[in-house]
Amino acid sequence: MVSPNTPETPGGASSASGQSSVALAKVDVPRSIHDVVIRLAGNSQDGIQSIGGFLARLAGRSDQDIMTYMTIPSTISGGPSIFQVRMGTGEILSAGDRADMLVAFYQHSYDAHISSLRPGGVLVYDSDHVKPAEGDNRFTHVAVPITTGTVEAVGGTSKDKGKNIYVLGLIARVFDLDVAKLSALIKERFGGKDESIVRNSMLAFDAGYAWPQNNLRDLFYRFEAIDRATITSGRPQVTMDGNMAIAYGLLAGGVRHGAGYPITPWSSIMETLRVELPKYGGLFVQCEDEIAAISTAIGFSYTGHLAITGSAGPGLSLKMEALGWATMAEMPLIVVNVQRGGPSTGMPTNVEQSDLMQAIYGSHGDTPRVVLTPKNVEDCFYIAIEATRIAREYSTPVLILTDMALASRIEVFDEPDLPKLMVEPKADLSDRGTDYKPYPLDRITHHAPAGSKILSGKYPTVTGLEHDEMGHPTGSPKLHMQMTAKRREKIKALGASLPAPEHTGDTAGEVLLVTWGSNWGPGREAIGRIRAAGVKGGHLHIRHIHPLPSGLEEIFKRYHKIVVAELNDEGLYGFGQFAMMLRARYANPAIESVCKTDGLTFKVSELVAGVARHIESKELEATLGTARQSALAKA
Amino acid sequence: MSATALATPPAPASVPLTKKVLVADHPTWCPGCGDFAVLASFYRVLEKLQYPHEKIVTFAGIGCSSRFPYFVNTHGGHFIHGRSLPFAAGISLGGDDLHVFVFGGDGDGFSIGGNHLVHTARKNVNLTYVIMDNSVYGLTKKQTSPTSPIGFKSKTDPWGAFDQPINPMRTLLNSGATFVARSHATQVNHMTEMMLRAARHDGFSVVEILSECVEFYEGAFDSSIPRKGGKWTLIEEKKNDGTPEDANRHDVTDEVAAFQLSQQAWPGSFGVFYENKTRLTKNALEADLIKKTREKTKHATDLQVLQNTFARLR
Numbered sequence: 001m002v003s004p005n006t007p008e009t010p011g012g013a014s015s016a017s018g019q020s021s022v023a024l025a026k027v028d029v030p031r032s033i034h035d036v037v038i039r040l041a042g043n044s045q046d047g048i049q050s051i052g053g054f055l056a057r058l059a060g061r062s063d064q065d066i067m068t069y070m071t072i073p074s075t076i077s078g079g080p081s082i083f084q085v086r087m088g089t090g091e092i093l094s095a096g097d098r099a100d101m102l103v104a105f106y107q108h109s110y111d112a113h114i115s116s117l118r119p120g121g122v123l124v125y126d127s128d129h130v131k132p133a134e135g136d137n138r139f140t141h142v143a144v145p146i147t148t149g150t151v152e153a154v155g156g157t158s159k160d161k162g163k164n165i166y167v168l169g170l171i172a173r174v175f176d177l178d179v180a181k182l183s184a185l186i187k188e189r190f191g192g193k194d195e196s197i198v199r200n201s202m203l204a205f206d207a208g209y210a211w212p213q214n215n216l217r218d219l220f221y222r223f224e225a226i227d228r229a230t231i232t233s234g235r236p237q238v239t240m241d242g243n244m245a246i247a248y249g250l251l252a253g254g255v256r257h258g259a260g261y262p263i264t265p266w267s268s269i270m271e272t273l274r275v276e277l278p279k280y281g282g283l284f285v286q287c288e289d290e291i292a293a294i295s296t297a298i299g300f301s302y303t304g305h306l307a308i309t310g311s312a313g314p315g316l317s318l319k320m321e322a323l324g325w326a327t328m329a330e331m332p333l334i335v336v337n338v339q340r341g342g343p344s345t346g347m348p349t350n351v352e353q354s355d356l357m358q359a360i361y362g363s364h365g366d367t368p369r370v371v372l373t374p375k376n377v378e379d380c381f382y383i384a385i386e387a388t389r390i391a392r393e394y395s396t397p398v399l400i401l402t403d404m405a406l407a408s409r410i411e412v413f414d415e416p417d418l419p420k421l422m423v424e425p426k427a428d429l430s431d432r433g434t435d436y437k438p439y440p441l442d443r444i445t446h447h448a449p450a451g452s453k454i455l456s457g458k459y460p461t462v463t464g465l466e467h468d469e470m471g472h473p474t475g476s477p478k479l480h481m482q483m484t485a486k487r488r489e490k491i492k493a494l495g496a497s498l499p500a501p502e503h504t505g506d507t508a509g510e511v512l513l514v515t516w517g518s519n520w521g522p523g524r525e526a527i528g529r530i531r532a533a534g535v536k537g538g539h540l541h542i543r544h545i546h547p548l549p550s551g552l553e554e555i556f557k558r559y560h561k562i563v564v565a566e567l568n569d570e571g572l573y574g575f576g577q578f579a580m581m582l583r584a585r586y587a588n589p590a591i592e593s594v595c596k597t598d599g600l601t602f603k604v605s606e607l608v609a610g611v612a613r614h615i616e617s618k619e620l621e622a623t624l625g626t627a628r629q630s631a632l633a634k635a
Numbered sequence: 636m637s638a639t640a641l642a643t644p645p646a647p648a649s650v651p652l653t654k655k656v657l658v659a660d661h662p663t664w665c666p667g668c669g670d671f672a673v674l675a676s677f678y679r680v681l682e683k684l685q686y687p688h689e690k691i692v693t694f695a696g697i698g699c700s701s702r703f704p705y706f707v708n709t710h711g712g713h714f715i716h717g718r719s720l721p722f723a724a725g726i727s728l729g730g731d732d733l734h735v736f737v738f739g740g741d742g743d744g745f746s747i748g749g750n751h752l753v754h755t756a757r758k759n760v761n762l763t764y765v766i767m768d769n770s771v772y773g774l775t776k777k778q779t780s781p782t783s784p785i786g787f788k789s790k791t792d793p794w795g796a797f798d799q800p801i802n803p804m805r806t807l808l809n810s811g812a813t814f815v816a817r818s819h820a821t822q823v824n825h826m827t828e829m830m831l832r833a834a835r836h837d838g839f840s841v842v843e844i845l846s847e848c849v850e851f852y853e854g855a856f857d858s859s860i861p862r863k864g865g866k867w868t869l870i871e872e873k874k875n876d877g878t879p880e881d882a883n884r885h886d887v888t889d890e891v892a893a894f895q896l897s898q899q900a901w902p903g904s905f906g907v908f909y910e911n912k913t914r915l916t917k918n919a920l921e922a923d924l925i926k927k928t929r930e931k932t933k934h935a936t937d938l939q940v941l942q943n944t945f946a947r948l949r
């Protein structure tokens with residue numbers, strides 16, 4: 001396969017600079033690699049994030065090579081900022097434990113992040129600002145005058161603005177990326193603005209591209225070729241973060257109403273819906289607080305429009321009383337909770353999975369409810385659609401428990417088959433017959449929304465008080481038991497209908513690694529490494545976390561140890577929240593926990609080490625610390 | 636009525652809305668509770684309005700007064716304590732052709748729900764809110780409420796309350812409610828008129844009704860009941876008839892004058908304090924946003940809109 005990106009034409013034929021540095025590259029042959037982890041460290045005003053944006057979009061548009069990719073977003077605005085991208089061929093499952101290449105814009109970037117570079121990795125630094133430690137021969141040092149290079153290329157008064165695009169050019173050359181497509185993306189991005197911005201960007205890009213070509217010819221890689229047809233739907237690829245994917249999934253699932261109150265990292269979902277919903281004839285209300293938000297959303301649902309509300313941990317706590325009402329009154333509702341470090345304000349821009357118990361058991365009384373957890377950005381889209389189906393079918397609140405990592409990372413995935421998936425929302429205001437009851441004991445409740453005629457002339461009451469089949473309040477112990485069972489049984493029925501969870505690797509053996517939510521990718525990668533070390537192991541990933549799908553008992557029995565990995569504390573009894581639930585549910589003493597609360601996603605090596613702690617395996621221990629995350633490590 | 640409307644008269648409601656159709660469960664209030672009269676007036680209001688039966692929604696929070704919806708045979712229900720207004724905002728915005736009535740007590744509305752009251756009012760959501768103020772927590776059996784006067788002996792202030800009570804009219808005016816009225820459960824005709832005007836108002840309309848809790852705060856409102864020696868002072872509204880008397884009458888569109896009325900010494904005046912017919916409702920503003928946005932998308936189908944969005948994410 002020939003890459004359309006040929007080094008002879010840096011910047012592409014349409015390069016604004018018209019510069020060309022031909023000849024040299026002709027003799028260069030790129031080395032083939034599977035994937036690479038690049039960490040860019042600078043300040044947030046340097047536009048480091050936009051390098052990632054361009055690379056992601058490029059990955060989405062690449063025909064020959066698939067490059068999937070994730071980021072670790074910056075947490076401080078205005079100050080130091082980092083951005084990590086892993087790109088390559090085929091499925092990229094995690095952001096990568098350590099960087100293969102570090103681009104350091106400043107001395108503080110170098111100081112803070114040199115430890116993230118793996119031994120043997122490539123340090124690219126701005127020689128105008130950074131002095132690396134002398135005699136440090138762990139890494140390949142590449143000094144690039146990023147600042148002066150950019151200033152010289154762009155000229156005029158723009159100072160060093162455009163350093164990010166210069167570095168993008170450099171990366172494009174080192175990894176033999178598709179220059180024509182990147183140029184097109186840059187033009188699309190800046191096209192609406194002053195023409196000089198596009199021109200300056202292209203000048204910076206070309207200068208960055210030319211630098212390695214003239215100075216660093218042996219730093220030249222190309223991602224392995226892959227037969228794209230075997231792994232994709234044939235539809236184009238799209239690029240977005242997990243919060244966007246949830247918002248668009250809800251739109252596809254026919255949600256046209258919602259209400260919320262801002263909180264990181266949930267806010268971008270409500271911002272997207274506030275702007276998008278009017279296009280669909282719907283609306284999203286910004287409320288005075290989370291309680292008002294869930295109340296308004298349930299009010300929408302009461303009028304026959306399945307609605308969404310959402311928040312992050314503390315806000316979900318505020319919604320609990322109303323959530324109890326929605327369970328009692330059997331109202332369909334979608335609640336998104338984007339988990340962050342807690343309790344309280346905790347670590348608001350870090351990831352944690354410590355809201356699981358709250359999601360399942362928070363609220364007063366017996367409130368059986370549905371909790372779904374997406375495994376990656378693409379799944380955020382599909383799980384949102386599934387949540388709308390369940391909420392309607394079972395007339396129940398459904399929680400989507402996502403997290404900070406998914407909320408903010410960008411991934412590339414096949415564009416969903418929208419014509420097939422799109423749900424036409426329509427409030428069912430048809431007349432209800434004379435036998436209509438809001439709370440029949442022998443059937444799942446389906447409300448008659450306000451506005452629908454009740455032919456018996458007896459209009460229904462929906463209420464948080466225990467009620468009879470007509471919704472009238474009752475103190476009858478018998479009815480409370482019957483209605484409690486009714487609310488429980490429908491959720492159990494849902495559980496029985498769920499598909500088997502994703503189970504990969506050895507179907508029996510030493511260890512079963514169990515993950516939920518965003519730990520799917522690192523879990524998959526970890527089991528690969530564990531098995532490569534000669535340990536028989538499987539990976540089980542749970543998306544439907546409450547109710548649980550059936551059949552887990554039998555799967556668990558086939559392994560000596562079941563190790564549940566989750567981003568929360570081991571608690572008073574030594575088990576994470578999900579492990580605790582599984583132990584209670586299956587009474588299986590082989591269930592163990594791997595937990596952590598450092599606010600970061602699991603590194604694959606941490607999972608491997610966590611599993612090694614629970615099983616006695618010399619092979620596995622021997623691999624710890626030596627496993628390599630990418631092919632570049634061997635290059 | 637327009638000619639076309641005459642040519643195709645709307646199908647008459649199959650059953651006219653009479654009290655007989657509207658009564659539901661038998662009220663569970665204590666005999667003598669002021670809330671019975673509010674309920675009786677509300678039946679009369681619905682009889683006069685003759686809205687299509689299925690388009691009426693009666694909702695409430697929690698409290699004795701909030702039991703109201705069980706006694707009215709319309710779509711409706713009973714939400715959680717203090718949060719009926721945001722819930723009802725969802726109903727109003729989700730079903731713009733619905734007629735939404737919310738009932739509740741002084742604790743429900745001014746205490747736990749106080750912030751919601753302010754925000755539903757400022758947004759001018761189209762619904763009617765009736766606060767049945769008995770100046771006590773009835774359902775929970777005699778604790779101090781936000782409208783209990785200083786000196787009121789409750790179970791939480793056996794020595795007499797000393798926290799400053801709120802002034803409901805001033806609070807409502809300040810929140811930006813576009814229709815604010817005050818009435819009394821012993822004045823059935825007045826109550827009916829106030830609720831009727833509130834229902835016809837386009838926007839957030841609120842009527843505060845002094846409704847005695849005979850169980851826990853007997854005689855609370857005697858000072859405004861003439862047969863108990865009290866004074867019943869009606870607000871005289873400006874008629875704009877050019878007469879000299881008219882100059883002294885209350886202009887309901889004058890917010891400052893409304894604030895002045897709210898500052899009168901207890902028991903104050905009854906009637907419409909304020910009415911603003913010009914401020915747009917949230918319902919109208921959101922509908923306008925949708926209309927303009929749909930024009931921009933050239934009325935693309937939902938599928939086309941989402942497909943266009945995804946195309947930009949390629």
Ligand SMILES: Cc1ncc(C[n+]2csc(CCOP(=O)(O)OP(=O)(O)O)c2C)c(N)n1
Nearest residue numbers: 697698699700716740741742743772773774
């Ligand atoms: C979250 C919550 N807190 C407290 C209560 C208990 N509670 C029920 S009604 C009520 C106060 C009722 O007073 P008011 O709103 O004035 O109504 P009234 O009974 O006087 O008509 C309280 C405190 C509750 N139901 N829910």
Ligand code: SF4
Nearest residue numbers: 665668699773848849
């Ligand atoms: S306790 Fe008071 S408010 Fe409640 S029903 Fe009895 S009289 Fe009415």
Ligand SMILES: [Mg+2]
Nearest residue numbers: 740741769771
């Ligand atoms: Mg009260």
